[in-house]
Amino acid sequence: MxxxxxxxxxxxxxxxxxxxxxxxxxxxxxxxxxxxxxxxxxxxxxxxxxxxxxxxxxxxxxxxxxxxxxxxxxxxxMGDQKALSLFTAVSEATPFGLVGIKPLFRLKPLGGNMSVTAQKGRKRWFSMRKYGVWEAYEMAVIQRCKWIGAEPPDRADMDARFNRWLEANEGQLTKHEICYKSLLQTRE
Structure with missing residues (x-):
């Protein structure tokens, strides 16, 4: 991987x-x-x-x-032509351990997005309110993989990374009124 x-x-x-x-x-x-x-x-x-x-x-x-x-x-x-990787250590900058994928929360208007970036100037956001938390995350991972030409991680790996982040960020999701309770029940 x-x-x-x-x-x-x-x-x-x-x-x-x-x-x-x-x-x-x-x-x-x-x-x-x-x-x-x-x-x-x-x-x-x-x-x-x-x-x-x-x-x-x-x-x-x-x-x-x-x-x-x-x-x-x-x-x-021509610039940055070095090989790209999808995986990295979990940190504040990369909470899922996936390069270029990060959740962003805002107070006005209340909500959050999954942000995905790649190379210079490529950036896209997927709304957690519109798509749901898991779907926004999954769409961001797939978009990043398309941009860098990598195979998406397997479902079990994506689940483990997402669940680890979800448990640590329940307070953030509640504060920004993003529904995730049903997600916890269906994923267990």
């Missing part, structure tokens, strides 16, 4: 590719890392008239970008 997940480079259609309509040109700017850790950029332009059409120039730009992102100096400069 503690194996790390080697991430592939996720390329959306316009990653590092930009358009300048005035000049009818696509240009690609790809970061790379020089010796000594100095970050630089490779630049190349793709003019519509040279490749025939706007779409053809874009296709060539994407092909060049894809070739460049396979180079090790570019991969290092």
């Amino acid at each position: 503690d194996r790390q997940v080697k991430r592939r480079v996720e390329r959306h259609r316009f990653l590092y590719i930009y358009r300048q309509e005035r000049r009818s040109v696509w240009f690609c700017v790809v970061p790379y890392m020089k010796a000594g850790g100095i970050k630089r950029h490779k630049r190349r332009t793709f003019q519509d008239r040279r490749y025939g059409t706007k779409a053809a120039a874009l296709a060539v730009a994407q092909q060049w970008r894809d070739e460049q992102t396979e180079l090790s100096e570019v991969r290092r400069a």
Whole structure:
């Protein structure tokens, strides 16, 4: 269960590719890392008239970008490409022992969410009021696994982690008026 997940480079259609309509040109700017850790950029332009059409120039730009992102100096400069793991020690920052999954409670409006994060800028919340405490937790775990490309933990492991957290946080759930009593009865 503690194996790390080697991430592939996720390329959306316009990653590092930009358009300048005035000049009818696509240009690609790809970061790379020089010796000594100095970050630089490779630049190349793709003019519509040279490749025939706007779409053809874009296709060539994407092909060049894809070739460049396979180079090790570019991969290092692209940022956080290290392997990700789902499991960690239980702490205040990771109450379930799952990286990126954390319950958040609020007073106005009264309630709580399961927060899930992954990589830079990816964040999503699942309402404990709307979905229920267990369902919000389960949806957060599944979302995190999708984002990092890991297999979800087995049901027994998820139950054990959740029940440990639930017993320690009954007061929080009561304070924020989130129903969990039926959950305790059905899960025992």
